[in-house]
Amino acid sequence: MINNSQEAEKKWRSCKPRTNIFFLKTHKTASSTIMNILFRYGESHNLTFAFPTIKYHYDYPNLFSTDNVLGFSTEKEQNYNIMCHHMRFHLPEVEKIMPSDTFYFTILRNPVTLMESAFSYYKDSSSFIRTTDIETFLKNPKRHYNKWMYDSGYAKNLMTFDLGINHNGPESEKQFKLLWRAVDAVFDLVLIAEYFDESLVLLKDALCWTLDDVLSFPLNLRSDRSRHVLSAQTEEKIKSWNQLDWQLYMYFNHSFWSRVENFGRERMEKEVEELRRRRAQVSEKCLDDQVEPHQLRDKSMVPYQPFSARILGYNLKRGLRREAYRLCYRLVLPELQYSELLLTKHLKRRVHLP
Template identity: 45%
Template sequence: MFLSPSHIPRIILFLVCMMVGFTLWEQIFLLNKSFNAINRNWNQLLEISPMNPTPCYPVMNIMFLKTHKTASSTVLNILYRFIENHNLTVALPVSKMHIFHYPRPFKAEYVEGFPSIRQKHNVICNHLRFDLTEVQKIMLNTTQYFSILRNPVSLLESSYVYFRYLPSFNKTRTLNQFLISPLSYYSPHETYNMLIRNTMWYDFGYDNNAEDKEDYVYSVLKEIEQRFQLILIAEYFDESMVLLKNTLCWELEDVVYFKLNFRSKDTIQNLTQESKERAKQWCSLDWKLYKHFNRTFWSRIQDTIGLEKMQQEVEILQARQKEFMQVCLLDGKATDKSKIKDSVLQPAQAGEANILGYNLKPGLDTKTMRVCRSMIMPEHKYINLIRDHQKQKIL
């Protein structure tokens, strides 16, 4: 079959259309393939980096200012467990002590091994009177600073029972009596006068007998704000632990706790309303310190976590705590010192307070026993374990 000359233009047009169509199809195919690849990469990116807050990393370098009578012993236990679990280096007091020569202002030379051991520490957390310059000599530059405060009215009541032997306290039968005329019994020259008036103010490194002047108080509060990244509140301990967990990027298990160094309710003295107001006046520097950081505490929660999410996380923490109590503790609760069977778990006693402790359930497996035992270990016993472990690391 022969093509006439009139057919040739049509054939050429047909071939051109075929070539153009094939080229367009090829481009669409490649574009679709490229789009699928981009889509897969995007999905992978979403899986790796979801549209959530930037992932954080656990804070390992910590300075905890352990204030007196503020539930700080429970916080200390949490820190000791974190130190053990992460094999951290902790600054320990010299001479096998459990405090850094309190009530003297802290000095780096009070740390075991200073200055012969040039390595700086991950954690410092035992009782001391704060001095930033000295603390910085033994801590890393990336250290996060935090502490805990308590309502000074209940703090003073606790101090009265724990430190009943102090001359200013033992001249009266009750705290109500003392607060009627505290200056009749108190001496600012008494060695441990800071345990009687403005204790937290003193622990932060300031004069507990200073005049309560507005400019002075304001400047101190600003100094503390600038140095300490976080101030917790004892009355809201569970909320404090959630906030601590989120701030330090820790896990829930890191902040699950049993209350330590707390007394039986029959040793708590009931204060009249007049006595409570007098206590605020007597410890006015502590009262202003507490009020200020109680306010910033809740502002911090609203700005970072939110009240609704905070409540959810508190409920999760409390549920986990109950699980630990059921697994670890005989009778699932604290008990009187006279009923504690293991001498290592006997809490130290002080003044007229009856410090409670715990018995472990029998028959726990080795791993569970280790975890449970560490959660109820009194601080004066736990520090010895930490000390022995640290010596082995050095050797």
């Protein structure tokens, strides 16, 4: 008798790789690593990216508009395959850009660790700049938080805000259900940052890609010096302050594991093990170490450094051959530099089009 896992695997082997992809890049959720995967796949398969008019985001934190896409015009036919830069999601406008068969996905993270990370990364935002630590902010958040400020989303329900939903909205069981349904109706897959490798396997399966296509190293990681250990009391305050995000995360964490069950637990364990084996193999081939910015040998590989956090980068092994270097370099190339590289290639291609 064939079980669900075997049927799913048989179906995957006969499917066609998806190339029209929309990724909502939520903040501080391991989304930079996902973006690197999409950059590499799109580059290697000669796919077309929808680049923002502003270098690295679609006029965030304003709601997305077609005006934010470089070169887009309703007067001429254009084909975009991948959209993945930061935006505040607005489906009606996104649908004007992306094909009707586009695969939509995003990623969520536990709001507790997300807010601790956001406080460090966005310390210069209007809500956090006058507070010494996250505990001080949470003692009386309304003293520091102004919901009308353009950057208020960094300090409250950041994922809800990125999804284009009112992050200061009412909190009730009915509202939570409306939130779940709205996200569920749009996104074909919601990944969970805490189960990153399992998420990559589900993504690979949904897109009909291979494990090598989703192979990655963690990017945009903070140094330990930038991290802050939270008390149990502070964690509960974060959940309460970010209740919309918390309810969103709890719902999709549950649905994520339902999806894993359908995929097959045993099959999942095998694929995660294989993914980690390949990552370790490529790490041994490519990497010397992961270091603080001042320790990077190639200064062009320094990741963006925010107000107070220190973002780590990678030193590649010396003496790599050309093809190996190309792979290794792109695996660890920081988000802004990779986006710049792809944009340059895109503009050159446009110049040479008939």
